[in-house]
Amino acid sequence: MIELDTTDRALLRLLVEDATQTASALGRHLGLSQPATWRRMRRLQDAGVIKSQRLDLDAEALGFGVTVFLGVKLATKGRVSIADFERAVSAIPEVQTVEHILGLYDYRLRVVARDISDFERVLRRRIMMLPGVGDVEANVLLSEERRAGPIG
Amino acid sequence: MLDDTDRRLLRHYQHGPDLALAELADQAGLTPGTCARRLERLRDAGIIRANRAVIDWRALGYEVEVSLRITLEKSEPRAFDDFLAAARDVPEVVEIQTFLGRVDVRLSVIARDMGHYQEIYRSAILAMPHIADIEALMHVARIKSDEVLPI
Numbered sequence: 001m002i003e004l005d006t007t008d009r010a011l012l013r014l015l016v017e018d019a020t021q022t023a024s025a026l027g028r029h030l031g032l033s034q035p036a037t038w039r040r041m042r043r044l045q046d047a048g049v050i051k052s053q054r055l056d057l058d059a060e061a062l063g064f065g066v067t068v069f070l071g072v073k074l075a076t077k078g079r080v081s082i083a084d085f086e087r088a089v090s091a092i093p094e095v096q097t098v099e100h101i102l103g104l105y106d107y108r109l110r111v112v113a114r115d116i117s118d119f120e121r122v123l124r125r126r127i128m129m130l131p132g133v134g135d136v137e138a139n140v141l142l143s144e145e146r147r148a149g150p151i152g
Numbered sequence: 153m154l155d156d157t158d159r160r161l162l163r164h165y166q167h168g169p170d171l172a173l174a175e176l177a178d179q180a181g182l183t184p185g186t187c188a189r190r191l192e193r194l195r196d197a198g199i200i201r202a203n204r205a206v207i208d209w210r211a212l213g214y215e216v217e218v219s220l221r222i223t224l225e226k227s228e229p230r231a232f233d234d235f236l237a238a239a240r241d242v243p244e245v246v247e248i249q250t251f252l253g254r255v256d257v258r259l260s261v262i263a264r265d266m267g268h269y270q271e272i273y274r275s276a277i278l279a280m281p282h283i284a285d286i287e288a289l290m291h292v293a294r295i296k297s298d299e300v301l302p303i
Contacts, residue, residue: 001213015205019169051208053169056201057162057301062154064301069251069258086295093302101219103289108219112301139253149209149246149262 002047007032009151011040012049016148019053064112066119067141070127071105075134085132094122105137153197157182159303161190162199166300169203209246214262216269217291220277221255223284231282232256238280244272255287 004012007030014026027037044050059067074085089098089109097110109127113119127133157180164179165171171179177187194200209217224231232250239245239259247260261277263269277286 012207016207018202019205020203048208048211051206054204054206054299055166055169056204058199058201059301061199062301062303090296096299097297098295100292100295101289102292104287137254139251139255142250142252145248147246150243152243
């Protein structure tokens with residue numbers, strides 16, 4: 001496991017804000033030379049700390065006014081293959097994330113829709129049609145904050 | 153205000169946020185100059201908020217991720233504000249969401265191992281104000297996580 005110093009943590013925070021910054025721009029923030037910054041970025045990438053990049057879009061401005069989290073329980077465990085369910089649910093474009101969880105539900109889905117009636121369409125025609133789907137609980141997202149986490 | 157070209161560009165950019173400008177332009181069927189101008193306009197309009205690095209907490213030794221679904225004491229008018237302020241003070245809380253539904257708030261909490269999680273739960277989470285009920289869900293695996301919008 002990789003150990004981070006204060007500068008690494010500051011570098012990570014900058015990259016979470018904006019991953020498109022150049023090594024020299026980042027270096028100016030951190031008081032490092034361009035090659036020193038580049039070496040640190042390289043080390044974080046090689047250790048797998050930076051998994052990927054994500055485009056942060058204004059969903060509402062793009063016409064997606066509703067985000068709903070669904071807790072899904074599989075009804076007929078054993079009869080329906082988990083792999084079939086996972087493949088089918090991941091193929092639904094409105095389903096943004098699929099997490100396998102342990103507890104009250106088996107899966108947690110993040111679903112976007114244009115409005116509540118569009119969400120109803122996705123729920124009835126797509127989600128409820130999935131192989132093996134059982135109880136579904138819906139919670140409509142009101143606000144969301146992503147925190148810096150333990151690198152803050 | 154968005155035309156089909158903007159939508160096409162955003163579709164490709166969402167699937168390849170780490171693409172170089174020339175590659176992205178090529179995929180979207182634009183010249184690099186047009187592509188850069190359109191991206192700039194989408195950023196200025198606030199449609200593109202940011203292009204963020206995603207941290208893999210496991211690579212930093214955080215093996216455990218727990219979703220805490222919390223119901224608050226709604227008789228207390230400041231319940232939400234007080235609770236959210238306390239949640240923001242815990243570094244291991246990486247996501248805070250509020251809902252309309254059976255659950256009021258969900259916290260995503262990361263920990264190095266179950267022992268560490270128990271410590272956070274007892275010392276930080278249970279100390280948060282106005283909690284009526286907590287349910288914990290343990291993350292097993294992420295099946296899909298690109299968070300792409302179906303533009």
